[in-house]
Amino acid sequence: MRWPHLSRRQPCLGVAIDPTTVKAAVYRSRELITATVPVPPAGQHEPQALVAALSEAASRTGWRGRKAVTAVTGERVVIRYLRLPQMTAAELQAGMAYELENYLPTGARDMVVDWTILGNGSGPNSNQMDVLLAAAPRDQVTQLIDLFRGAGLELAAVDLVPLALCRSLAGEIAAATAILDIGDQWSHLVLARPDRPLFSRVLAFKREELARPGIAGNNPLADLTQEIRRSLDFYRSQGEAGFNPEGLLLTGEGTVIEGLANFCQEELGVPALIGRPGLPGRPVEPELAIAAGLALREIGI
Template identity: 30%
Template sequence: MSTVVALDIGSSAIAGVELKTARERVTLAKAAVEPLPPGLVNDGEILRPDELADEIKRFWRTARFSGKKVRLGVANQRVVVRTIELPALEDEAERRAAVEFEAAEQIPIPPEQTVVDAQPVLRFTTDAGERERHVVVAAHRDMVEGLAATVRRAGLHPTGIDLEAFAILRALLPPPPVIDEGSADTPAVAVCHVGAEVTNMIVAVDRRCHFTRLVGFGGSHLTKAVAERTGLTPEESEVVKTACGLLGEPLEGWDPETVAEVRHALALGARPLVREIGRSLDYYRSQGFSRPIERLVLSGGTSLCTGIDRYLQQGLGIPVEIGDPRRQLDEAGDLTAEVAARAAVAVGLALDAPEAS
């Protein structure tokens, strides 16, 4: 039996997941989500590494995760994602060299200051021969090294750092059937993971990322909208945001006027999210390699807000469903929907490890 632990370190919370693999069955061993003090992380960038290291150490000890090895994710404005096309190459070393050369040409960061990774997404035939499309990820080296150093300061050993968009796809979408993988007829699926400060917009085909974009909107913006309209504290607004939601029957024991005000604030506050998702999907559709978008899958803490899926579906004009990372596990134990929604990135990071594949 092998064990994989992954951490998702966000602006307002830290999530951890431990998976065990035995006889090709992936089982959840532990999952935990705890709030972080404000000001340690902002938009995916670590601001106070010493204090964050202390919080990670405490979180790891409290959750009682196994060992010291951990997988991590990155998603911030210092990560650049590009789609490039190259002649199809069978030799892995040649392919890697070609990707790095093309990335250096297209990504506006000096190569010596970046960590580059790539994921092939499609092979296709043109008049000039076979070609491949790759999604290339370039992260500022100092940002990646800073994340690793902070985790080491907490007494842990990073064994892998991945783009959060890739992790989200593994957590929310099933692996494609072998007979369908790479089919030109396979539609695209949009995935929207709403974090506390930013939203990760992704479009995938066969679970492979074809487009990703970070949007400066998060669940905290909805909390602020509720607080401003109702006069509740941020803590109270966070609670009623999820409890009331945008739609649903009147809540027993709640003042109807308060519920109406909360839902009105959420409806107005969510308009920028609809607008930014729409812009992202329109941009993807404008690309020559785009596919019809079949549906949108929503995750993150904001997906717990009742009615948000129907609100987005009405605004976007495509089916919207709530994602559940528990579906990618053979055994999820007593993992609740609330924890699963907030730990989706960590689940996907853990699923990426060779031991969990």
């Protein structure tokens, strides 16, 4: 089973779902129209409550179509950034049928798997290409399909958070950049260049936890920046020793944490700024970065 995919340049409703809110965005009249609807406390355990929140978010954007795009995330979602010899898409398709077991920790059984060519290498890697491989549990994807169907929507694609973030912040990624999205359930770290994501990790830090004052000398923000440093060290150890981000872009609900940008800048030694996701000159709120990136997917922006 391949992930649902729709040819580009056909606007879709972008929807990001987390434990507390449903965020929706749609590109219309050269603007991003957005809506945020809180999820009732029972929403995560009562499908109809989540369906109602999703329907309300779609309605508030004025979306009258059926096509929607969402993203999967979490510890069970596997993302691999591969560097392979250059080949055609057809050759990659044939090769992946035999290589999946080598790239996925539990194999492809009970997983929905897809991949995309990010681009060709340059310099000493000019005869290679970068490929993103992703796999999500089949039950997780099926639940999303059923959820959207219950709200009268049809999933045109299931995307990845790192791709949505890079798309949403494309106008601000002028050089090697790190992106940190702090959500209510997960945080996402993405290392990127202007033309592609290079590496990403799901970090087990929530906004609520990071906003709490440190206890007995522990500082949650210090733990977060330490994980960012470890991620940078790991990526460099994989043959990318020259990767030095020129800045850190912050998005997500966690951008409201007092002193977040200043703390990250001091700890990491690079400029840290609140990201301005969306369209150049017409940004949306930082917490809408993922939804905006999903909405921009199908129109090729």
